Amino acid sequence: MKIAELQRSNICSSAFFIFVRSLDIVTHENEKKCLVNFLFNGRVPFWGGNYADGDPRFFSCQSCHMKPTTGYGANKRGIPLRNDLPHHDMTGGNHWAGDLIKYQNTNNQLRLGGDMSDIQIAATDAGMARAEKMLTQAASLTVNGFTLKVTNLTGHKLITGYPEGRRMWLNIKWYDESGVLLVNDGEYGPIGVTVINPKDEAEVEVHSILDLDGPNTKIYEAHYGITQEWAAKLIAINPAYADMVVSYDRETGAVDYILQNVANQDLGTSHESLHFALNDTVIKDNRIPPYGMNYNEARRRNVIPVPSDQYGDPSTDDDYNYFDAITLNPPLNASYATIELLYQGTSWEYIQFLVNANKGENIFLGQEGTNLLEAWLNTGMAKPFVMASTTWGTAPVSPQMVVGVNSIQSGLYSGKGKNITFSATNIFTAGDDVTILGQVMEENDLPLAGATVTIMISGPESASLTGMSDENGVAELTWQTQSPKRKGTGGTISGDYTATTSDVVADGYSWDGVQTSVDFTLE
Structure with missing residues (x-):
């Protein structure tokens, strides 16, 4: 099976660009040659990547969405193993659909199919992984000063596909120099709406974008609508259509607008x-155009942005920008920001509409709104996926927690094997192994394991001891004293000594500087 050539190949040039970059044998020079030939000739035979019979491989949408793989073209005897077989999965960006299918399969809610085998479930998981990988290849983020550039790396609009419920947006978290979160633009989380989970009738808090219309909320999406003329015509055809619900309030679920309201609007x-x-109309379409999307061609195909003056506002035979340049708006005292490009395939607003608009009048599909809500609630609410990320400004230095030795004692071990015991004492004889136990605690009064403790011995003689705290936060250090010789000479000098904490080192922590100590006597 050969990959078809597109009539307008420049529409898919970016998709091709990603594909050739993924192949090890493509050099930078070859990459440029490929792209130029692809744009101007509409097809590119790839060096070393042709079909096994010598026919050239041409690149198109299938280069990304049906990538070549190794396999058999049929399950018949004698079919050769090929390394140029297009993978027939049509990978896209809907990484949540697999979870939906598996959930409804488990709960006997699939309208078509069901009773999936282990192989089918594994294949579904693999498809989800491919979808997530494709999402990470679809866009890039770069920051230059106060300008954020979102670049479309696909061969189509970013995002694309069935528009209802799909959206891509920027989540920008602004921090001050101490790492305190100041503002969270495009925040996703609980919106204060609770619904009853059809699975167990428990209340569930709905998650969505908190502020859909915030001045710094940047959402890429397509919104469609009904014109006044079309609404009036529908009602004229059948007056019963007048009460048809057009939209719902996303928080209360109450009817927000009916078809008669639309018909009553201005012409x-x-x-x-x-x-x-x-x-019957496009109200908004700010999805990022692909590389080479020509104004005249886009107008002919009815895919121009709405409004049409976005992305460079081209005229006649010029091309739209294939990126979006956004001027960042840091809040007061912001010194750093994390920026994520998020994708959600099925939003709360879309789920809510499908649930409320389904009146249960069709026997076969009457419960599908409720079933979809149940699956959505119990599979993470189509949690947004991070497509790309970057930062702005200078990252604050993470404040380190404080650690120290809050107690210290001296003592001796006695006994052997399982009968060995520790006895606290501050009186020792020259030749004893003086054991120092230090309790290492972090600032929340929790024992810390893996900290390196340094103890300084001072007195008639001095020594430096080092030990590491165990799982209970106890660091054990030993000073081996020397007994005098037979004639009473030599050995460690007797007298009063002090063991003092001089340092504590642990990853992510700083020593509190408290020089905890214990006094003891060597006789």
Whole structure:
């Protein structure tokens, strides 16, 4: 099976660009040759990547969405093993669909299919992994001063596919120089809405983008709607359509607008709706164009951005920008920001619409709104996936926790084997192994293992001891004293000594500087 050539290959040039970069044998010079030939000739025979029979391989959308793999073209005897077989999975970006399918399979809710085998479940998991990998290859983020550049690396709009419920947005967390979070633009989390989980009737708090319309919330999406003219025509055809719900309040779930409200609007206006089959206009489309998207060609295919003056505002035969340049707006005292490009394939607003709009009138599909809500709630609510990330400013130095030795004692071990015991004492005889036990604690009064403790012995003689704390935070250090010779000469000098903490070292911690000590006597 050969990969088809596109009539307008420059629409997929970026997708091709990603593909050739993923192959080890492509040099930088070859990459440029490939891209130029692809853009101007519409096809590129790849060096070393042709079909086994010598026919050249041409690159198109399938180069990314049906990548070549090793396998058999059929399950018949004698079929050769090929290393140029397009993978027939049409990998896209919907990484959540696999979880949805598996959940409904387990709960006997799949309308078509069911009773999936272990092999089918494993294949579904593999497809989800491929989708996530593709998402990470779809865009890049770069920061230059106060400008953030979001570049479309695909051969189509970013994002693309069935538009209802899909969105991509920027989550920018601003911090001060101490690492304190100041502002969270595009924050995702609980929005104060609770719903009943159809699975167990427990209340569940819904997660979504907290502020859909915030001045610094940047969401890439396509919104469709119903025009006043079309609404009036539908009602004229069937007056019962007048009460059809067009939209719901995302927090209360109450009816927000009906078709009659749209028909009563001024001529030339419209209202946003998730009624895919009834929508007749594009209200918003700020998805990032692909490389080489020409204005005239986009207009002919009815895919120009809405409004059309976005991404360079080209005219006639010029191309749109294949990136979005955003001026960052740091809050007061911000010195650092983490920036993530997030993708969500199925939003709360879309799920809510499908649940509320399904009146249960169709026997086969009457429960599908409820079933979809159940699967969505119990599989992470289609949790956003991080496509790309970068930073702005200078990262604050993480404040280290404080650690120290809060108690110290001296003593001796006696006995052998299992009968060995430790006895605390501060009186020793020259020749004893003086044991110092230090209790290492971090600032939350929890014992810390793995800390290196240094103890200085001072007195008639001096010594430096080092030991590491165990799982209980206890560091054990031993000073081996020397007994005098037979004639009473030599040995460690007797007298009063002090064991003092001089340092504690542990990853992620700083010593509190407290010189905990214990006095003892050597006789």
